[in-house]
Amino acid sequence: MRIFVAGGTGVIGRRLLPLLLADGHVVIGSTRTPEKAATLEALGVGPVVVDVFNAGALHNALTHTRPEVVIHQLTDLPRVLNGPLDAATSARNARLRIEGTANLIAAASAAGVQRFIAQSIAFIYATGPTPHLETDALVSGEGDAPGATTARGIRALEQATLSTPGIDGIVLRYGRLYGPGTWFDRPQGSGSLHVDAAAHAALLAVTRGGPGVYNISDDDGAVAIAKARAQLGFDPDFRRSARTTQRFA
Numbered sequence: 001m002r003i004f005v006a007g008g009t010g011v012i013g014r015r016l017l018p019l020l021l022a023d024g025h026v027v028i029g030s031t032r033t034p035e036k037a038a039t040l041e042a043l044g045v046g047p048v049v050v051d052v053f054n055a056g057a058l059h060n061a062l063t064h065t066r067p068e069v070v071i072h073q074l075t076d077l078p079r080v081l082n083g084p085l086d087a088a089t090s091a092r093n094a095r096l097r098i099e100g101t102a103n104l105i106a107a108a109s110a111a112g113v114q115r116f117i118a119q120s121i122a123f124i125y126a127t128g129p130t131p132h133l134e135t136d137a138l139v140s141g142e143g144d145a146p147g148a149t150t151a152r153g154i155r156a157l158e159q160a161t162l163s164t165p166g167i168d169g170i171v172l173r174y175g176r177l178y179g180p181g182t183w184f185d186r187p188q189g190s191g192s193l194h195v196d197a198a199a200h201a202a203l204l205a206v207t208r209g210g211p212g213v214y215n216i217s218d219d220d221g222a223v224a225i226a227k228a229r230a231q232l233g234f235d236p237d238f239r240r241s242a243r244t245t246q247r248f249a
Contacts, residue, residue, distance in 0.1 A: 019240070101118065117205045194218070
């Protein structure tokens with residue numbers, strides 16, 4: 001398949017691209033900087049330099065490359081975590097999830113994309129019994145606190161992904177990431193997820209699973225992952241092989 005990975009040089013994107021290539025897909029990866037485009041090209045990925053907030057340029061990029069699947073792995077997070085995320089970071093990510101997702105899915109629709117896979121988060125559920133099911137309520141998006149700002153962004157991203165006519169939308173609610181390229185080497189409490197398992201879930205969703213929401217997390221009791229196991233074949237213990245790591249690290 002022809003697959004467009006928005007955010008191909010991000011934390012999950014870097015682990016996902018080699019999996020897609022090894023599976024025989026033709027991969028196009030987007031980045032905002034020409035320097036990172038050279039890295040994508042060296043991997044065998046077709047690079048596209050585009051800003052997700054430039055709706056016209058994004059429309060042109062997708063209608064030109066004509067992917068069958070779009071994988072939305074865009075975030076705007078610091079490379080190093082120095083304490084809790086502040087209001088400004090939460091606002092940037094919310095804007096990306098609201099405006100950026102709207103632009104990306106509009107471009108995907110215009111390009112005839114059949115399947116749209118979007119990165120969400122599994123630590124956004126309202127307080128209640130665990131493990132949380134995909135149908136459980138999310139935290140409120142009311143107010144100006146960073147958590148509420150994040151919730152508004154997530155709600156907009158998921159609604160756009162799941163409600164666009166003609167596109168099979170899949171939302172992957174990822175746990176808190178750990179592993180290579182992330183903020184943490186090991187799980188930081190329940191509801192965590194290794195970055196390789198996160199990337200593999202996106203690969204699986206290219207050809208498996210019906211439209212809807214899937215919890216993607218370690219099997220540690222925070223969220224229920226039975227749906228992802230059954231419909232996607234998700235395995236939280238997946239790790240990239242040494243051979244793949246050496247070639248694409």
